[in-house]
Amino acid sequence: MSELDRLRDAMRATERPDAVIDLARVMRDGRRLRTRRRVTGAAAATLAAGLVAVTGVTVDPSGSRDPAPTEPAPPVAVASPSVGVAPTSDGPTPPPTKARGVPGPKPLGQVIDTGIRHGVERRVYYVVAVTVPGVPKVTIGLAAGRRAPDGSVSADILVNDVEGADRSPGFHQIGYDESASTPAVPTFGYFVGPAERITGTAGGRQVEAAVARWSLDKQVAIFWFDPATLAPGVRLDGIVARDSAGRRL
Template identity: 55%
Template sequence: MNELEQLRRAMRATEGPYHDDLDLTAIMRDGRRLRRRRRFVGAGATALVTVLVAGGVGLGVRWVRPPAPDRPPVGGVVAPTGASPATPPESAPTGVSPATPPESDPQRRPVGDVVEAGIWYGVDQRVYYVVAVDLPKVPGVRIGLMAGRRTPAGDLTDDIVVNDVRGSDRRPGFHEIGYDDATPSAARPPVPTFGYFVGPVTRIVGTVDGRQVDARLAPWSTDPELVIFWFDPADLAPGVRLDGIVARDRTGRLL
């Protein structure tokens, strides 16, 4: 049985008798178009069901089209191919241990007056003086405190310098304290513990092994608010760490 006969039988079963003047050729053409549309719609519906089932999508869930290969997903960032994770910013060090300046370093010129400590090594005297420092990453720190020696002719020898490594070198309170960790030698005698305080201080007291030790004080000639202090080695052996340290003003109030 050909398609024309099938179409005629179906029309007779559902629509009743036809007029003799029906255009059977046109009817057959329209039937082919209808069958093609039905096949197309059926295939599309099947594909949609397959996507929903395969993706596990239920009622009320929205399907999102995957991003194009050259675009990052919404709400995220895609690193360029071959890029390494960003290096965390460097944390600032908590302090600087005093170190003996290398012999190749040029002599640091004092800023302001040189303070005499009254401690002698033969004919040389222990002295303290402020020097300029350069810390590009810490613009608020421009000075450090040097422990050196001076000859009778006035020549200076640098021994240990200490300086802040964060913030400002003029913030109120204690700054870095210099301890001598080197083994005494004929080339360099031991350096007494020293440092500086910013504020109206008139007395500094250190504590070690349960006893109190007073420091000697001298204001900096360039800024009297900056007070240089050091401990006599007869009271505090060089290199011995303090258990605590306090500063008081002229009324005895803690600073």
């Protein structure tokens, strides 16, 4: 006989005039039944949470998958414009550290004017010297700044590598402006190699970047995305560089 049946049997005893009701037993069985229902409910909730956690994960028995149409966008390493970024411990990349409109380090080579205006100021990008402890082959970073009407340049964001070499072929760190500050900094970065065209993908659509060469090393292609085409802070899903013949680099 189940606990529920025993409880019902005890309660039916009230229908017999000569019956003696074991009230303690009725209360004990009732508490036991309620406890079991609560435990069962909690277990069901745990199972449901587990199913939600794995929803959308599909395993291919062959272990193969279609190649991504573009290279994943490089990570971002961002610092105050006055100092290079040192390697950090494992974990998510911290949000950008910004110093709006502060005098930046001295530009190396020419300052690139994007033609993007922020009131009377103009958006510019330029290479600066950085030092990353323990990483001797990282000596340059890329700053996003603004040029005032008097010609002075202030910096908003600086990105630089935190490992390897800053002139190794391919894409390097990309700068995203995820703050609510204004004016927002258009997404930017640099590629080392003969890139003539750089395109990214975001939200399933393709966006094209403007490209300019660094005056001190023509292999360094500095690029940025027009904020009207790619809103600042929107992460790229992938990015591709092509040479003058349209070949993917």
